[in-house]
Structure formats: C-alpha cells, structure tokens
Amino acid sequence: MKIKVKVNNVGHGLCISLIHENGKVMLWDCGHNEDCRPSVFLPRSGISEIGVFFVTNYDEDHISDLPELRRKRRKLSISTLYRNPSISKEQLRLLKRQSGPISPAMQSMLDNNTPGKPPEFPSVTYSCYYNNYETDFVDSNNISLVTFLTCNGYKFIIPGDLEKPGWEKLLNDTNFCRELQDVKTFIASHHGRENGYCEKVFEHCCPDVVVFSDASIKHETQKMSGIYARHARGIQFGGRTRHVLSTRQDGALEWPL
Numbered sequence: 001m002k003i004k005v006k007v008n009n010v011g012h013g014l015c016i017s018l019i020h021e022n023g024k025v026m027l028w029d030c031g032h033n034e035d036c037r038p039s040v041f042l043p044r045s046g047i048s049e050i051g052v053f054f055v056t057n058y059d060e061d062h063i064s065d066l067p068e069l070r071r072k073r074r075k076l077s078i079s080t081l082y083r084n085p086s087i088s089k090e091q092l093r094l095l096k097r098q099s100g101p102i103s104p105a106m107q108s109m110l111d112n113n114t115p116g117k118p119p120e121f122p123s124v125t126y127s128c129y130y131n132n133y134e135t136d137f138v139d140s141n142n143i144s145l146v147t148f149l150t151c152n153g154y155k156f157i158i159p160g161d162l163e164k165p166g167w168e169k170l171l172n173d174t175n176f177c178r179e180l181q182d183v184k185t186f187i188a189s190h191h192g193r194e195n196g197y198c199e200k201v202f203e204h205c206c207p208d209v210v211v212f213s214d215a216s217i218k219h220e221t222q223k224m225s226g227i228y229a230r231h232a233r234g235i236q237f238g239g240r241t242r243h244v245l246s247t248r249q250d251g252a253l254e255w256p257l
Contacts, residue, residue: 001020001021001022001122001123001129001152001233002020002021002256002257003018003019003020003021003123003124003151003152003256003257004018004019004173004254004255004256004257005017005149005151005156005254005255005257006018006019006200006252006253006254006255007017007019007187007211007213007247007252007253007254008038008041008247008252009033009035009036009213009251009252010031010032010033010035010036010061010180010227010247011031011033011215011247011248012031012061012214013029013031013032013033013061013062013064013191013213013215014028014029014031014056014057014061014062014160014187014191014213015027015028015029015030015032015036015038015065015106015213016029016030016123016158016213017038017042017071018124018149018151019045019047019206020083020121020122020124021225022120022122023046023047023217024029024049024051024119024120025026025042025047025049025050025051026052026053026054026121026124026126026149027042027050027052027053027054028052028054028056028147028158029054029055029056029057029062029063030036030053030062030063030064030069031061031062031063031064031065031066031124031158032065032068035253036252037065037068038065038069038088039065039068039069039076039255041071041220042076043072043076043090045076047076048075048076048077049076049077049078049079049119049236050069050076050077050078051078051079051080051118051119051121052079052080052081052082052119053078053080053081053082053123053156054081054082054083054128054145054147055081055082055083055109055145056144056145056146056158056159056160056161057105057140057141057144057145057160058085058092058095058096058109058140059140059161060103060105060106060142061173062160062161063105063106063108063109063188065105066108066109066112067104067105069096069108069110070108070111070112072203074248076093079118079119080111080114080117080118082128083132083145084130084133084143084144084145085130086130086131086132086133086134086135086143087133087143089110089216091133091134092106092108092110093110095138095140095152096140097220098237101109103207116151116216122156123151123152124149124150124151125149125150126147126148126150127147127148127179128145128146128147128148129145129146129148129170129173129176129179130143130145130146131143131166131169131170135228136166137165137169140161141160141161141162141163141166141190141195141240142162142165142166142169142191143166144159144160144161144162144166145160146158146159146160146162146170146176147159148183149241149257151257152257154184154185154255154257155181155182155183155184155185156183156185156186156187157179157183157186157187157205157207158183158187159187159189160189160190161189161190161191161196162189162190162196163189163195163196163199164195164196164197164198167200167201168200169191171198171200171204171257177204180201180205181204181205183205183207184207184208184209185207185208185209185211185255186205186207186209186210186228186231186232187208187210187213188211188212188213188224188228191212191213191214191222192210192213192214192222192225192228192244192246193195193214193219193221193222193224193225194220194221194222194224195221197224197227197228202231205231206232207231207232208232208233208234208235209232209233209234209235209242209243209244209245210228210229210231210243210244210245210255211231211244211245211246211247212224212225212244212245212247212248213246213247214246214247214248215248217248226242228243229243229244237250238250
C-alpha cells in the first residue's frame with residue numbers, strides 16, 4: 001500500500017495530510033497561508049472527501065482554513081472529526097471568549113457536526129490521547145489531541161500545542177509511554193517553541209528526526225533546534241545528516257511510505 005504523509009508549509013501553523021493510494025485522506029488541522037491552504041490543494045489533487053479530520057488544538061493557526069473547507073463541503077466533505085471530547089462546545093466557546101470574540105474559524109469548528117463512521121485505511125493505524133478539560137487543565141494547549149500514527153510500520157507522533165505540564169500528565173499513562181517507544185518522526189509540539197519541549201518525553205522516545213512546522217524565527221523561544229537535535233538519531237536529507245527539519249527552512253516535507 002502506498003501512503004504519503006506530508007507536513008504542509010503553512011508558516012506558523014499546522015496542516016498535516018495523509019493521502020492513501022485508495023484515495024482516502026486524513027487531515028491533522030487546517031492552518032494555512034496564502035500559498036498553501038487545504039481547501040485548495042486537496043481538490044486540486046482530486047480529493048473529494050476528508051475521511052478523518054483531527055483537530056489537535058483550538059487556536060487559529062490550527063483551524064484557520066476551516067471556513068473555506070466547510071464552504072466547499074459539497075465538493076470536499078468531512079466524514080469524521082476527532083477532537084478532545086472532554087471539553088463541550090459550550091465550554092470551548094466560553095474558553096475562547098476569554099481572549100476575544102469568536103473567530104469565523106472557531107465558529108466553523110463549533111458548527112461542525114460529522115458523526116459519520118471513519119472509512120478504512122489499510123496499513124494505517126492511529127490512536128489518540130488527551131488530558132481532560134477542567135479536571136486536568138483549563139487552558140487549550142494542554143488539552144491538545146495527541147495522535148500516534150503508524151503507516152506501513154513507520155510511526156509519527158502529532159502532539160498539537162501540548163506544553164510541558166501536559167506532557168508530564170500524559171507520561172503517567174503506561175500505554176502512552178509504550179506508544180512513544182517506536183516513534184520515528186516526532187512532530188515538535190507548539191511548532192518547536194520552548195514551552196512545548198519536555199525532556200522527560202525523550203526518556204521513552206528516540207526518534208529518527210524531529211520536525212518543526214513554523215514560520216521564520218522572530219523570538220528566542222523558537223531557537224530550539226539544537227536542544228531537540230540531542231534526542232534524534234538523524235536521517236540523510238539533502239546530502240547530509242539532519243536531526244531536525246523545519247518547514248521554515250526546508251519547505252513542505254513528505255514521507256512516501
């Protein structure tokens with residue numbers, strides 16, 4: 001089975017797509033910039049259905065293209081949406097209102113009802129973990145949806161914007177720790193920023209490579225490549241050994257599996 005996983009170059013944001021040879025698609029978030037938006041590149045690739053849509057985080061940079069995706073739902077439907085179920089729509093609305101008016105993207109998220117059964121993806125498995133809203137955390141980053149994705153035996157982790165306290169809480173789960181052990185590609189939490197880094201995670205995980213989905217460096221908190229590089233084995237990329245890849249330096253990144 002041929003499967004392509006792609007970290008799309010959406011600047012400071014996240015949009016990861018999986019396109020299966022059977023034409024089925026998974027999508028993690030739908031951040032966008034003017035040069036790259038899933039509501040455009042998916043239909044151009046002949047895709048008419050997003051089989052599973054994962055919302056890892058509720059900030060704008062993770063859902064900004066959702067209004068356009070929903071506007072095109074007759075041509076690009078979403079069968080199943082996964083998000084952290086511990087926060088209700090009303091709780092989410094109240095949480096987001098703490099920082100200002102509800103954005104069109106967030107309203108689209110709140111309006112979205114996709115109870116359908118996810119289609120089959122042969123040779124693909126995934127599992128999701130999350131902390132609970134209110135009982136564990138009352139901020140949006142630490143209730144990020146964390147996905148372990150395995151394609152033809154190759155494993156990714158996609159952790160949204162999870163911060164150090166959220167990582168440490170999930171590390172209390174032995175199943176979560178077991179899942180970490182064979183991760184090959186580690187999508188850095190919170191776009192590789194400092195508050196998404198948790199050293200204890202790498203007591204259970206030694207990936208081949210760490211990936212940042214982020215825009216150009218403007219803040220000291222973005223300068224984490226060297227720290228993450230200590231934890232990765234390294235891969236051959238562009239004729240040399242790399243431990244950290246980033247969309248800001250390398251553009252969109254693809255794994256044909």
